[in-house]
Amino acid sequence: MSATPPLTSARRPTLRTATSAEIFTRIITHGPVSRVEVGRLTGLSPAKVTKTVGPLIRDGFVTEGEHAESSSPGRPVYPLSVVPRSMLAIGIKVNVDEIVAVAASIGNEVLTSTRRTLARHDPETVVREIVRCVRRLVAKLGDGADRLVGIGVSVSGDIDSASGVVRHSPLLGWANVPLGATVAREVDLPVVVENDVRALARSEQWFGLGVEAESFAVVTIGAGIGCGIYVNGDVVVGAHGVVGEIGHLPLAPPDAECVCGRRGCVEAVASSGAIRDAVRAGHDDPALTLADAVALAHSGDRAAVDAFDRAGTAIGAALAVTANLVDPEVVVIAGEGVMEYDLYERRIREKFTAHAFGAAASCRLVVRRHTFIDWACGAAVAAFREALRPVV
Amino acid sequence: MSATPPLTSARRPTLRTATSAEIFTRIITHGPVSRVEVGRLTGLSPAKVTKTVGPLIRDGFVTEGEHAESSSPGRPVYPLSVVPRSMLAIGIKVNVDEIVAVAASIGNEVLTSTRRTLARHDPETVVREIVRCVRRLVAKLGDGADRLVGIGVSVSGDIDSASGVVRHSPLLGWANVPLGATVAREVDLPVVVENDVRALARSEQWFGLGVEAESFAVVTIGAGIGCGIYVNGDVVVGAHGVVGEIGHLPLAPPDAECVCGRRGCVEAVASSGAIRDAVRAGHDDPALTLADAVALAHSGDRAAVDAFDRAGTAIGAALAVTANLVDPEVVVIAGEGVMEYDLYERRIREKFTAHAFGAAASCRLVVRRHTFIDWACGAAVAAFREALRPVV
Numbered sequence: 001m002s003a004t005p006p007l008t009s010a011r012r013p014t015l016r017t018a019t020s021a022e023i024f025t026r027i028i029t030h031g032p033v034s035r036v037e038v039g040r041l042t043g044l045s046p047a048k049v050t051k052t053v054g055p056l057i058r059d060g061f062v063t064e065g066e067h068a069e070s071s072s073p074g075r076p077v078y079p080l081s082v083v084p085r086s087m088l089a090i091g092i093k094v095n096v097d098e099i100v101a102v103a104a105s106i107g108n109e110v111l112t113s114t115r116r117t118l119a120r121h122d123p124e125t126v127v128r129e130i131v132r133c134v135r136r137l138v139a140k141l142g143d144g145a146d147r148l149v150g151i152g153v154s155v156s157g158d159i160d161s162a163s164g165v166v167r168h169s170p171l172l173g174w175a176n177v178p179l180g181a182t183v184a185r186e187v188d189l190p191v192v193v194e195n196d197v198r199a200l201a202r203s204e205q206w207f208g209l210g211v212e213a214e215s216f217a218v219v220t221i222g223a224g225i226g227c228g229i230y231v232n233g234d235v236v237v238g239a240h241g242v243v244g245e246i247g248h249l250p251l252a253p254p255d256a257e258c259v260c261g262r263r264g265c266v267e268a269v270a271s272s273g274a275i276r277d278a279v280r281a282g283h284d285d286p287a288l289t290l291a292d293a294v295a296l297a298h299s300g301d302r303a304a305v306d307a308f309d310r311a312g313t314a315i316g317a318a319l320a321v322t323a324n325l326v327d328p329e330v331v332v333i334a335g336e337g338v339m340e341y342d343l344y345e346r347r348i349r350e351k352f353t354a355h356a357f358g359a360a361a362s363c364r365l366v367v368r369r370h371t372f373i374d375w376a377c378g379a380a381v382a383a384f385r386e387a388l389r390p391v392v
Numbered sequence: 393m394s395a396t397p398p399l400t401s402a403r404r405p406t407l408r409t410a411t412s413a414e415i416f417t418r419i420i421t422h423g424p425v426s427r428v429e430v431g432r433l434t435g436l437s438p439a440k441v442t443k444t445v446g447p448l449i450r451d452g453f454v455t456e457g458e459h460a461e462s463s464s465p466g467r468p469v470y471p472l473s474v475v476p477r478s479m480l481a482i483g484i485k486v487n488v489d490e491i492v493a494v495a496a497s498i499g500n501e502v503l504t505s506t507r508r509t510l511a512r513h514d515p516e517t518v519v520r521e522i523v524r525c526v527r528r529l530v531a532k533l534g535d536g537a538d539r540l541v542g543i544g545v546s547v548s549g550d551i552d553s554a555s556g557v558v559r560h561s562p563l564l565g566w567a568n569v570p571l572g573a574t575v576a577r578e579v580d581l582p583v584v585v586e587n588d589v590r591a592l593a594r595s596e597q598w599f600g601l602g603v604e605a606e607s608f609a610v611v612t613i614g615a616g617i618g619c620g621i622y623v624n625g626d627v628v629v630g631a632h633g634v635v636g637e638i639g640h641l642p643l644a645p646p647d648a649e650c651v652c653g654r655r656g657c658v659e660a661v662a663s664s665g666a667i668r669d670a671v672r673a674g675h676d677d678p679a680l681t682l683a684d685a686v687a688l689a690h691s692g693d694r695a696a697v698d699a700f701d702r703a704g705t706a707i708g709a710a711l712a713v714t715a716n717l718v719d720p721e722v723v724v725i726a727g728e729g730v731m732e733y734d735l736y737e738r739r740i741r742e743k744f745t746a747h748a749f750g751a752a753a754s755c756r757l758v759v760r761r762h763t764f765i766d767w768a769c770g771a772a773v774a775a776f777r778e779a780l781r782p783v784v
Binding site for chain 2: 017018019042043044045158167168214215227229231232233234236238239240241242243244245246248249250251260262263264265317320321322323324325326327328329354355357358359360362363390
C-alpha cells in the first residue's frame with residue numbers, strides 16, 4: 001500500500017484499564033450522557049467518572065455539551081458525548097459474490113463506502129479485493145485517513161478473532177485461512193477479523209438494541225442461518241468458535257441432508273440454497289434461481305410455497321429454542337432472507353408460538369432489513385473495539 | 393420465630409460500588425490470591441485493590457496470608473483470603489417430597505444441615521417446613537447464628553427473584569406464590585428466592601467450574617430437565633423468567649405429549665416421570681415406580697431400555713443444541729437422573745456427536761453427582777450474593 005500515507009500512528013485514546021474502557025464505551029453508546037448517568041451504568045462513582053473522562057476531553061475524543069436540565073435543581077449538568085470524527089475505522093463484509101466496505105466514524109456515521117464484485121472467492125482474490133477497497137476508501141477520506149484506527153473484516157463461519165484466522169467458513173469453502181495477517185501485510189493498519197453475525201450483533205450492542213435492552217439475539221436468515229447473542233453486558237464469543245450456530249440445530253425433518261454433512265439441520269431446509277434446491281427439484285429445473293423461487297412462491301406455486309413453509313417452520317423452531325434457552329429481551333430477525341419475510345412469516349409465528357415456553361411467548365420478535373452497509377458497519381465496530389482495548 | 397435471637401443486625405461488609413463487590417467476590421472465589429492477581433482478574437490497578445481491601449481486612453472479612461513466593465523476586469506477596477466463618481447463610485432446596493437445608497459459610501463449608509419430608513407440597517405446608525428448618529439450623533448454630541446474613545430458597549420453575557415470587561412451578565403446581573415475603577414474615581433475616589438450577593449454577597460459578605472456566609452450562613436431568621448458563625462473567629438470568637428451559641425444546645418425537653401441554657418437548661420423553669410412564673405402559677402396570685423402571689432397564693428389559701434410550705436421545709440433542717448455540721467451555725450434566733447415567737449415556741453421546749457442530753464436538757461433557765446438599769449450598773450462594781450487593 002505504498003501509494004497511501006503510513007497510518008500506523010493513528011491517534012487513539014490511551015485507556016489503561018477495563019474501567020476507563022468501560023466509561024468511554026458508555027459515552028460512545030449512550031451519549032450525550034451525564035457523569036452521574038455514566039456512574040449509574042458502570043457502578044462507578046461520579047468522581048471516578050470525572051477523573052477518567054478528563055484526558056479524553058483534553059485529547060479531543062469526548063466533548064462536554066451545553067448545560068442541560070438536571071433532575072436535581074441548581075446542579076449544572078454538562079452531558080458528555082464522543083467527538084464523532086475523532087476516530088474512524090474501515091469495516092468490510094465479505095460475501096461469496098461481493099465485498100462491501102465502509103469508512104465509519106466512532107459516532108456511527110458512514111463517511112464513504114465502496115463495493116467490489118467477486119468473480120471468485122478464493123483467499124487470494126478476496127485479500128486482493130479487500131486491499132483495493134481499503135485503498136479506495138483511504139483515498140476518498142483524504143486527510144481524514146489520519147484518524148483511521150483499524151480495519152475490521154467480517155466473514156461467515158468459525159473465526160478465531162485473536163489470531164485473525166478463518167478456521168472454517170463453509171460458505172466460502174475456506175479452512176484455516178490467516179486472513180488478518182495476510183491483509184495486515186498490505187495495509188499499515190491493525191486488522192481484526194470477526195464472525196459476520198457477531199459483528200452485526202456488536203453493532204446492535206453499541207448503536208442499536210443494546211443501548212436499551214439488557215439482552216438480545218440477532219438471528220440472520222439467508223445463505224446461512226446464524227445467531228449473535230448479547231447477554232450479561234457483552235456479545236457471547238463462545239469457547240470453541242461455534243457460538244450461535246443456529247443453522248445446525250437438529251430442528252428440521254431428520255432425513256433432510258445439510259451441506260455440512262449432518263442430517264436434520266435447520267439450514268438443510270431453511271437456507272436460501274436449500275429453498276432454491278427444493279423448488280428446483282419440484283420443477284425439475286436445475287437452472288432455477290432463488291429469485292425464480294421467490295417469484296414462484298409469490299404467485300402461489302405449490303412447490304415454492306411448500307419450500308418456504310418448511311423453511312419458516314424450522315426457523316420458527318430455532319427462534320423458540322433461542323427464547324427458551326437464552327431468554328433474551330428481544331430477538332431480531334435479520335439477514336438478506338428478510339427481504340422475503342412475508343413468505344416465511346406465517347410458519348415462523350406458528351412454530352414459535354407452539355414451542356415458546358410460558359413467558360417466552362412474550363419475547364419480542366423484530367424484523368430488521370439491514371443492508372450489507374449495516375453489516376460492514378458491524379465490522380467497523382469490531383475494529384473500534386480492538387482499538388479501545390485497555391492496556392492493562 | 394420469637395424463640396430465636398433477632399438476626400437483622402447481622403454483620404456484613406459495606407460494599408459501596410460494583411468495583412468493591414467485584415474485588416471481594418474474586419477474593420471469595422479465587423483466594424488465597426495476590427492483589428496483583430485480583431487486579432488482573434478485575435482489570436483494576438493493584439493500588440485500587442489495596443485501597444478497597446483495607447476495610448474488609450479491618451472488619452475481619454478478609455485476611456492476609458503468610459508471605460508467599462512471588463514471581464518477581466524480592467517483592468513480598470501476602471495473599472488474600474476470605475475469613476470463612478465471617479459470614480454464614482442458610483440455603484434451602486425445595487423438592488416435591490422433601491426440603492433440604494444447610495447452614496453454609498462464605499468459605500463454602502457446610503456447618504450443619506437438616507431435612508424435612510413433605511407429605512404435601514402446597515405453599516402453606518412448604519413455608520411451615522422451611523421455617524422449621526431455619527429454626528433448627530439457627531438453634532444448632534448457637535452463637536454462630538449472629539453471623540447469618542440471609543436465607544436463600546431454591547425452587548424449580550419460573551422465579552421472579554427481585555420480588556421473591558414463584559411465578560410458575562409446574563412440578564410443585566404453584567402459580568404466583570409470594571414465597572419470599574411469606575417466609576420473611578416468620579424469620580428475621582432477608583430471604584431471597586431463586587430458580588434451583590440457576591442457584592446450582594451460581595454455586596458452580598463461585599466454588600466450582602466458574603473459578604477456572606470462562607463459560608459453562610449445567611444441564612440437570614431428573615424430575616425436570618433444566619439448564620443454567622454462565623457466560624460473560626455471570627449466570628444468565630433471562631428477560632422473561634424462562635432461561636434454560638431446555639426441557640421444553642422441541643427435540644423429542646413431535647407426537648410426544650408433555651405435561652406442559654405442548655408436544656415434542658424433551659421432558660415429554662426424558663423426565664423421570666415420562667420414563668416411568670413409558671415403562672408402566674410397556675408393562676401395563678400403573679403402579680410401577682421409577683425405581684422399578686431403573687431395575688428393569690438394568691436387567692435388560694426391552695420396554696425399560698427403550699424408554700431410557702429415547703430419553704438419552706432427546707437429552708443428547710438438547711446438549712448439542714446448548715453447545716451449538718451457546719458454545720460453553722464445559723457442559724456439566726447433573727441432577728438426580730445422573731445416578732443412573734449408565735442407562736442414558738450411550739444415546740446421549742451418539743446424539744450429541746451426531747449434531748455437535750464442528751469444534752462444538754470438543755466441548756467437555758462432565759457428569760457431576762451433586763447431592764441435594766449441593767443444591768441447598770447453591771441457594772446459600774444466592775443469599776450471599778444478595779447480602780453482598782453494592783449500595784450504589
